[in-house]
Structure formats: C-alpha cells, structure tokens
Amino acid sequence: xxxxxxxxxxxxxxxxxxxxxxxxxxxxxxxxxxxxxxxxxxxxxxxxxxxxxxxxxxxxxxxxxxxxxxxxxxxxxxxxxxxxxxxxxxxxxxxxxxxxxxxxxxxxxxxxxxxxxxxxxxxxxxxxxxxxxxxxxxxxxxxxxxxxxxxxxxxxxxxxxxxxxxxxxxxxxxxxxxxxxxxxxxxxxxxxxxxxxxxxxxxxxxxxxxxxxxxxxxxxxxxxxxxxxxxxxxxxxxxxxxxxxxxxxxxxxxxxxxxxxxxxxxxxxxxxxxxxxxxxxxxxxxxxxxxxxxxxxxxxxxxxxxxxxxxxxxxxxxxxxxxxxxxxxxxxxxxxxxxxxxxxxxxxxxxxxxxxxxxxxxxxxxxxxxxxxxxxxxxxxxxxxxxxxxxxxxxxxxxxxxxxxxxxxxxxxxxxxxxxxxxxxxxxxxxxxxxxxxxxxxxxxxxxxxxxxxxxxxxxxxxxxxxxxxxxxxxxxxxxxxxxxxxxxxxxxxxxxxxxxxxxxxxxxxxxxxxxxxxxxxxxxxxxxxxxxxxxxxxxxxxxxxxxxxxxxxxxxxxxxxxxxxxxxxxxxxxxxxxxxxxxxxxxxxxxxxxxxxxxxxxxxxxxxxxxxxxxxxxxxxxxxxxxxxxxxxxxxxxxxxxxxxxxxxxxxxxxxxxxxxxxxxxxxxxxxxxxxxxxxxxxxxxxxxxxxxxxxxxxxxxxxxxxxxxxxxxxxxxxxxxxxxxxxxxxxxxxxxxxxxxxxxxxxxxxxxxxxxxxxxxxxxxxxxxxxxxxxxxxxxxxxxxxxxxxxxxxxxxxxxxxxxxxxxxxxxx
Amino acid sequence: xxxxxxxxxxxxxxxxxxxxxxxxxxxxxxxxxxxxxxxxxxxxxxxxxxxxxxxxxxxxxxxxxxxxxxxxxxxxxxxxxxxxxxxxxxxxxxxxxxxxxxxxxxxxxxx
Numbered sequence: 001x002x003x004x005x006x007x008x009x010x011x012x013x014x015x016x017x018x019x020x021x022x023x024x025x026x027x028x029x030x031x032x033x034x035x036x037x038x039x040x041x042x043x044x045x046x047x048x049x050x051x052x053x054x055x056x057x058x059x060x061x062x063x064x065x066x067x068x069x070x071x072x073x074x075x076x077x078x079x080x081x082x083x084x085x086x087x088x089x090x091x092x093x094x095x096x097x098x099x100x101x102x103x104x105x106x107x108x109x110x111x112x113x114x115x116x117x118x119x120x121x122x123x124x125x126x127x128x129x130x131x132x133x134x135x136x137x138x139x140x141x142x143x144x145x146x147x148x149x150x151x152x153x154x155x156x157x158x159x160x161x162x163x164x165x166x167x168x169x170x171x172x173x174x175x176x177x178x179x180x181x182x183x184x185x186x187x188x189x190x191x192x193x194x195x196x197x198x199x200x201x202x203x204x205x206x207x208x209x210x211x212x213x214x215x216x217x218x219x220x221x222x223x224x225x226x227x228x229x230x231x232x233x234x235x236x237x238x239x240x241x242x243x244x245x246x247x248x249x250x251x252x253x254x255x256x257x258x259x260x261x262x263x264x265x266x267x268x269x270x271x272x273x274x275x276x277x278x279x280x281x282x283x284x285x286x287x288x289x290x291x292x293x294x295x296x297x298x299x300x301x302x303x304x305x306x307x308x309x310x311x312x313x314x315x316x317x318x319x320x321x322x323x324x325x326x327x328x329x330x331x332x333x334x335x336x337x338x339x340x341x342x343x344x345x346x347x348x349x350x351x352x353x354x355x356x357x358x359x360x361x362x363x364x365x366x367x368x369x370x371x372x373x374x375x376x377x378x379x380x381x382x383x384x385x386x387x388x389x390x391x392x393x394x395x396x397x398x399x400x401x402x403x404x405x406x407x408x409x410x411x412x413x414x415x416x417x418x419x420x421x422x423x424x425x426x427x428x429x430x431x432x433x434x435x436x437x438x439x440x441x442x443x444x445x446x447x448x449x450x451x452x453x454x455x456x457x458x459x460x461x462x463x464x465x466x467x468x469x470x471x472x473x474x475x476x477x478x479x480x481x482x483x484x485x486x487x488x489x490x491x492x493x494x495x496x497x498x499x500x501x502x503x504x505x506x507x508x509x510x511x512x513x514x515x516x517x518x519x520x521x522x523x524x525x526x527x528x529x530x531x532x533x534x535x536x537x538x539x540x541x542x543x544x545x546x547x548x549x550x551x552x553x554x555x556x557x558x559x560x561x562x563x564x565x566x567x568x569x570x571x572x573x574x575x576x577x578x579x580x581x582x583x584x585x586x587x588x589x590x591x592x593x594x595x596x597x598x599x600x601x602x603x604x605x606x607x608x609x610x611x612x613x614x615x616x617x618x619x620x621x622x623x624x625x626x627x628x629x630x631x632x633x634x635x636x637x638x639x640x641x642x643x644x645x646x647x648x649x650x651x652x653x654x655x656x657x658x659x660x661x662x663x664x665x666x667x668x669x670x671x672x673x674x675x676x677x678x679x680x681x682x683x684x685x686x687x688x689x690x691x692x693x694x695x696x697x698x699x700x701x702x703x704x705x706x707x708x709x710x711x712x713x714x715x716x717x718x719x720x721x722x723x724x725x726x727x728x729x730x731x732x733x734x735x736x737x738x739x740x741x742x743x744x745x746x747x748x749x750x751x752x753x754x755x756x757x758x759x760x761x762x763x764x765x766x767x768x769x770x771x772x773x774x775x776x777x778x779x780x781x782x783x784x785x786x787x788x789x790x791x792x793x794x795x796x797x798x799x800x801x802x803x804x805x806x807x808x809x810x811x812x813x814x815x
Numbered sequence: 816x817x818x819x820x821x822x823x824x825x826x827x828x829x830x831x832x833x834x835x836x837x838x839x840x841x842x843x844x845x846x847x848x849x850x851x852x853x854x855x856x857x858x859x860x861x862x863x864x865x866x867x868x869x870x871x872x873x874x875x876x877x878x879x880x881x882x883x884x885x886x887x888x889x890x891x892x893x894x895x896x897x898x899x900x901x902x903x904x905x906x907x908x909x910x911x912x913x914x915x916x917x918x919x920x921x922x923x924x925x926x
Binding site: 520524528529547549551555562564809812813814 | 870
C-alpha cells in the first residue's frame with residue numbers, strides 16, 4: 001500500500017497569525033504536510049497583544065509565550081528562529097534564509113506581519129528612539145525606565161496609549177504627543193476621547209494633542225521632541241507608536257501582486273496559487289488589518305484551504321475594540337456617531353461616576369456602541385450589532401444594559417444563562433458561548449486554564465476572562481470564582497462580608513460566622529484576622545479585639561524573626577530623637593545583650609534578636625525614657641518619614657518635620673487593612689521620597705501637594721496626585737479622611753496602591769476632594785475611632801499586665 | 816511508657832491559644848481549642864522550625880507563623896501539599912489540671 005507522500009509547507013513568520021493557521025491545520029489534517037517555520041525573532045511564538053502587559057509589569061515574557069519550543073517538536077515542526085527568510089523563488093519553489101539555508105516548498109504561507117509606521121522625522125535614527133512592536137522594543141523601553149529617564153510617546157491611539165501607560169507604571173514621567181485633537185479618534189467619539197484624556201491625565205500622563213511632531217532633537221542621542229508650533233518636550237526615550245504597515249518586502253521582491261498589503265482573495269491565496277498569506281501583511285478587499293479577531297478568522301479559512309477544503313471563504317467580521325489599561329474601561333464597536341438623519345444616538349452620561357455610553361441606532365438596529373467607564377455590556381451590544389436583530393421594544397431600555405433591558409433591573413450581574421448559544425464570548429478568537437459549553441461538557445473541563453487550552457476563549461487579550469469563568473460556573477455548577485471567596489470557610493468575598501457586617505449589624509465573629517453560614521465554627525488563619533479587622537473598623541470602641549485572631553507580630557507587638565526571636569522598634573516621631581532617647585536605646589541594647597542596632601528604612605532604630613520573655617522588660621526600660629511602640633509590626637500606621645524642611649534646609653518651603661509629627665500624632669495606633677506609610681517632603685526635591693508612600697505630602701511655596709497610593713515594594717508605584725491645599729490643618733483633614741476611606745473600603749491585605757488602581761483616583765477624588773461634607777464625615781469617623789486606640793501597647797503589657805501569659809513559660813519540666 | 820507531669824491548669828491557656836513548656840525533649844507547645852480540648856506538639860514546624868505556639872489555632876489545626884504551614888494538632892502532620900511531621904505528645908485534662916506525658920526516663924547507672 002502506498003501512503004500519500006507528505007507535501008512540504010513552509011511558513012515565513014513565527015507570529016500569531018501564522019502559528020494559529022498551523023494549529024488549525026494540524027487539527028484538520030495532522031499528517032498532510034511536513035512543516036518548516038522561519039521566524040526572524042529569536043523567541044518562540046508569543047502573544048504580541050500582551051506586550052503592553054509585559055511593559056506594564058503585569059506579565060512576564062514567559063507568560064505570553066503561546067507555543068513553547070517543545071510544542072513544535074511534539075508536532076514534528078522544524079523551527080528556525082532568529083533566521084529571517086531573505087528571498088523567495090516562486091519559479092523554483094524555494095525560500096532562502098539569512099543563514100544561507102534553502103528550503104523547498106509545495107505550499108508557502110506568508111505571515112510576515114507588519115512593521116511599525118515611522119513618520120519622516122529628522123532624528124529618527126538617534127539612539128533612544130524605539131518603536132513598540134516586539135520583545136526587543138519592550139526590553140529597550142524597560143532599560144530606559146530602569147534608568148529613571150523621561151519618555152515621550154508619539155501617537156495617542158490604542159498602541160501609543162498602552163505604551164505610555166506601561167512606561168508610566170514603570171515609574172517614568174511620560175508625555176504623549178498626538179496629531180489629532182482627541183485620543184483614539186478611530187475608536188472613540190469626541191466625548192469618550194475627552195474622558196479618556198482626563199482619566200489618563202489624572203493618572204499622571206501628560207498630553208500634547210493636535211501636536212504635529214517636527215523633529216527628534218538631540219546630540220548623539222535623543223534628548224527630546226520638537227513640535228511644529230515650537231513647543232519642545234524633553235525626553236531620553238522616544239517611542240514611535242503611530243500605527244503599523246504590512247510587511248510586504250519579501251512578497252514584493254518575489255513579484256506577488258501588492259497594493260498596501262499582499263493581495264489575497266477570499267481563499268487567502270495570493271497571486272501565486274502556491275502561496276497563501278494571513279495576518280497583518282495581507283490586504284483583502286482593499287482592507288488591511290491590525291486587530292486580532294479578523295486574523296483568527298483568516299487563519300481558520302487558510303488552514304481549511306490548505307487542508308483541502310475548497311469552499312472555505314473569508315469575510316471580515318464586525319470588529320470591536322477594548323483598551324488594555326488597568327482600571328480604564330473603554331469599548332467601541334461599529335459606528336462611532338450618527339452620520340445622517342436616519343441614524344439616531346442614545347446617550348447616557350453620569351459624570352460623577354465617570355460613565356458615558358452611546359449607542360447608534362439605524363432602522364431599528366444597533367449599528368454602533370461607544371462605552372466608557374462601564375463596559376460590562378460591551379459583549380451584549382456587540383452581539384446585537386453583529387446579529388443585526390430588530391430592537392423593537394428593547395430600544396427604550398437598551399442603554400441601561402442587558403440586566404435591566406431584559407429582566408427589568410437587578411444590577412449589572414453577568415447573566416450567562418440568558419446568553420444565546422451563538423453569542424460571541426471571545427472576540428479575539430471568535431469563540432461562542434455554545435462552543436465553550438460544548439467543550440466543557442464533552443471534555444469534562446473544570447478549570448479556566450483547561451477551557452483556554454481547549455477552546456482558546458480568553459487566551460489572547462484576556463478581557464473576556466470573567467465571562468468565560470461565569471460560563472464554566474454555570475455549566476459545571478462549580479464555583480469557578482472561588483479565588484474571590486475570602487477563604488475555604490465561606491463562599492462570600494471580602495466586600496460582601498463587609499456590607500453584611502453593617503447591614504445586619506453583626507458585632508462579633510461568632511455571630512458573623514453563624515449569620516453568614518461559615519462552614520467552620522472558629523474560621524481559619526486566613527479569615528479570622530480579616531474578620532477581626534473588619535469588625536474593629538465597623539464598631540470602634542464596641543468590638544473587643546481578639547488577640548487570637550491576630551498574626552503573632554500584632555498579638556505580641558514585636559516582629560518575629562526567622563530564628564523565633566523578636567525585634568523592638570520604638571517610635572521616633574517624624575524621625576526626631578533626643579540624646580536621652582538614643583541613650584536609653586543603647587542602654588537597653590547593652591542590658592539585654594542585643595549585639596546589633598539597625599537603622600530601619602523608615603528612619604527608626606531597631607533592636608534585634610530579643611527573646612519573647614525579654615520583651616516586657618525591654619519595653620519598660622524604653623517607656624521610662626518616653627519611648628513608645630513604633631508599630632513596626634502592624635497592619636496600621638507605620639512611620640511618617642520627613643526631611644528637615646524649612647527649619648534647616650535652604651530649599652525648604654514649609655516645616656515638613658513639624659507637619660510629619662502632627663500627622664504621626666494624628667494617626668498612630670490606627671489599624672488598617674495593610675501597613676500604611678507616610679512621608680512629608682519640604683520641597684519638590686522630595687528627599688523624603690513621598691511619591692512612593694501610601695500618602696505623601698510635598699510642600700511647595702503655595703501650600704501642600706497631597707499624593708496617594710504609592711508603593712516602593714516589589715512593584716514600584718508612583719502616587720497619584722490628590723489635591724493641593726493651603727494649610728497644615730487641611731492636610732490633616734484630607735489625610736485623615738483618605739486613611740478612613742481606605743480603612744472602610746479596601747479589602748484586608750490590600751495596600752493602598754492596588755486599591756487605588758482598582759477603584760480609580762477619580763473615585764477617591766470624588767469622595768475626598770469634591771464632596772466636602774463627606775470628607776469631614778470621614779475625618780470625624782477617623783477621630784472617633786482613634787479615641788479608642790491611642791494607648792501604648794508596650795506600656796499596657798510592660799506595666800499593665802495585659803496578656804501576661806504571652807511572655808511566660810507555662811512550666812519547666814526537669815529530668 | 817509515659818511519666819505524667821503536672822504543667823498547670825486549663826485556665827492558664829486562652830481558648831484558641833497556646834503556651835510553652837520547657838522539657839528535656841525541647842520546647843513543647845500546648846494548645847487549647849475552642850471546645851477546650853488540649854494538644855501538645857514539639858514546638859517546631861517541620862518546615863523551618865517555626866514556633867507553632869505563636870500560630871493561629873482553628874478547629875484541630877495550627878498555622879505556623881513563619882510560612883503558614885498548617886499542622887494537624889492531633890497528629891503533628893503537615894497538611895498536603897506540604898509534607899512533614901512534628902512529634903505529638905500525650906496530654907491529659909483532669910479536673911482542670913493539665914498533665915503532660917513525657918517518655919519515662921531510664922536512668923542509667925554511670926560507672
């Protein structure tokens with residue numbers, strides 16, 4: 001018996017479109033071809049859409065690899081990375097790579113992708129100018145960010161904004177220069193574009209709209225960008241992200257029919273019948289492509305054709321856009337605005353919540369949607385737009401979203417049960433709800449990762465993850481959203497528990513666990529500390545703190561070290577100490593055999609290596625010199641770092657040390673969801689590093705800039721500006737109110753940085769800056785809460801005998 | 816064969832808390848659960864030797880304060896996927912008084 005000889009398929013381009021075609025082909029005709037893949041980059045196939053997440057530090061390069069090298073091996077594919085093809089000989093049917101390697105083909109697939117569009121600017125070749133296209137570009141940008149340089153991004157479209165935001169997240173000052181008056185003008189209407197600019201400005205990006213770039217200036221390397229109107233933007237890094245153009249060089253040299261891209265028919269075949277093309281390098285019916293959804297559709301059709309299906313035919317699907325910037329929700333599809341009298345616009349605007357929705361309706365059908373701030377219904381609108389169903393009675397309620405329009409209210413809960421089987425869930429991969437449910441049922445899938453592996457749903461940009469998870473939950477009945485539950489004792493999440501504490505007036509842990517159906521009578525090590533905090537915060541002076549629900553450090557008011565000894569760190573208000581205080585610290589160190597004294601990162605003195613039973617005596621000695629607990633162990637106020645300010649410094653504009661001490665006196669002793677650090681700098685030189693603290697105050701001649709939500713930990717986050725105020729008293733009121741808002745609304749173990757990112761600085765400004773009565777109420781609640789906790793825990797234990805059993809051995813049994 | 820030694824009373828240990836006892840075997844942690852059952856373990860987490868007496872007690876387990884390993888009070892065995900075990904010792908509650916069972920010491924006559 002003669003087996004049919006395998007044909008040779010050569011793929012030029014190891015990117016998303018090419019490899020998706022290969023994957024689809026292997027699924028249809030696994031043995032038809034011997035496949036060879038050439039890639040110019042030295043990496044295996046990765047998800048280019050997620051480069052912005054790598055830049056922003058949300059993902060690593062390893063996270064975005066789609067097919068690792070062993071996938072190629074397992075499927076018998078020969079892979080040549082870092083070896084770009086330099087020539088095609090269509091007559092001989094061979095390709096030649098840069099290394100000189102020559103490979104013959106029966107069928108050739110071009111998936112050469114695109115190149116960054118570069119404007120004709122003088123200075124474009126200077127070092128320090130990069131595009132935003134591949135891993136090498138991201139590496140160059142990260143290097144600049146690490147060096148603490150300034151960046152300017154040319155281009156305020158999807159790509160440019162994601163690049164700018166990623167750099168900002170890495171701590172760079174970033175300016176965006178955009179040719180048009182509003183951002184993302186191809187995807188957003190004017191109003192949504194303005195909202196986006198406002199939100200991004202609040203997050204610290206600077207914009208030059210209607211900005212025509214004229215020249216990249218610099219001597220030997222980029223130093224800035226000059227605009228046509230004469231303005232100059234200083235920058236050490238210039239990122240060009242104005243768009244892409246198809247990479248047609250090889251196809252052109254091979255004599256294929258070319259216009260803007262490589263021309264293909266509905267069968268994805270080029271002017272040479274042995275050569276197909278997919279992805280950003282192609283032009284179909286005069287259209288070129290930049291979003292991922294049509295690429296997947298092309299891959300499907302091309303693979304079917306290569307597998308022998310002579311009917312598969314490509315048509316560009318309807319497209320929708322989302323922006324991948326954490327906390328900024330933007331969605332658009334179809335028409336952005338009414339174009340003539342037959343179109344009508346339905347608009348919903350809630351300025352204080354930063355929500356804007358516009359629907360464009362024509363002939364009783366939805367033809368366009370622009371959503372800003374609340375995009376939960378994006379998928380639903382997009383389905384209606386694609387299906388082109390008559391709206392009928394739905395029209396009047398359409399703008400309020402699926403939950404209200406279809407069920408008459410009940411909040412914006414994701415209703416996957418009501419979803420049509422044909423409804424598209426994953427726009428990137430064109431996966432319908434029906435396809436997901438079928439895969440879950442047929443293959444017995446139980447996790448999100450499995451669903452991704454089998455259906456590709458939510459495997460590209462990840463925006464539909466919540467929907468896919470909800471479908472999994474709906475089909476299997478399992479609780480796929482379990483990670484959001486507080487712990488294994490309950491299915492409730494943190495926010496639901498906090499609401500229930502107030503709504504049901506739950507005042508003890510036992511009462512709470514009974515009322516909310518905890519499945520273990522005394523909870524666990526995960527939920528007990530959270531519940532203890534929530535109750536303490538909700539009922540100040542009333543709830544009895546439970547030491548047995550605290551981690552050891554907070555229970556014994558010292559930090560346990562890896563060898564089981566403890567550290568003792570007294571409070572030095574604003575970082576100020578008297579000789580007598582330092583003498584007391586030194587004497588205690590001598591007396592208790594502390595071999596080393598450490599100055600901590602927060603301007604304090606620490607004694608290390610003390611045994612637990614020594615602690616009360618050490619505290620007693622320190623108390624006698626007027627020193628109290630520095631709470632260096634607590635999820636509460638830690639330190640207020642200060643510079644010397646106008647008292648000593650020739651640049652100081654205000655008394656930063658004095659203000660720091662006032663803030664510390666106001667806030668010490670408070671319990672918070674996680675540790676809370678402050679700093680006050682006396683001038684914008686910012687020697688106290690206030691811009692990476694939970695709350696920072698930067699003094700200026702005209703007053704005080706309050707900034708919030710910074711973090712200097714694993715993931716550095718620069719603060720967001722909150723407000724500028726004129727007096728110290730206002731600083732105290734705003735900071736107290738902010739701390740109380742964080743105490744009342746953040747989840748246990750949330751630092752302010754992720755909390756601010758989650759709720760958005762606009763929300764926090766709304767509560768603290770815009771709502772004066774609300775701010776004063778928050779501040780008053782904070783003062784009320786403080787009146788119960790400002791008592792030195794060391795003195796209570798050293799002299800007051802509180803929790804005495806903690807520091808004594810129960811018994812000694814001798815031989 | 817155990818020698819029973821009186822180490823104190825139930826009231827000496829707070830509910831869901833622990834106290835330590837110095838013994839020839841090393842430091843022993845004595846735990847009291849919410850329902851007043853008492854357990855004793857050698858006070859060393861099988862992971863990095865963390866003092867289990869400082870952990871949070873719930874149900875029949877204690878979470879080590881250093882790296883959150885969860886140890887079964889009844890057996891001393893770490894909860895999967897972690898693997899390891901610390902020695903558990905018998906402890907008896909008799910009319911409010913606590914008795915710790917230590918291996919009987921075999922006195923060896925020296926020369």
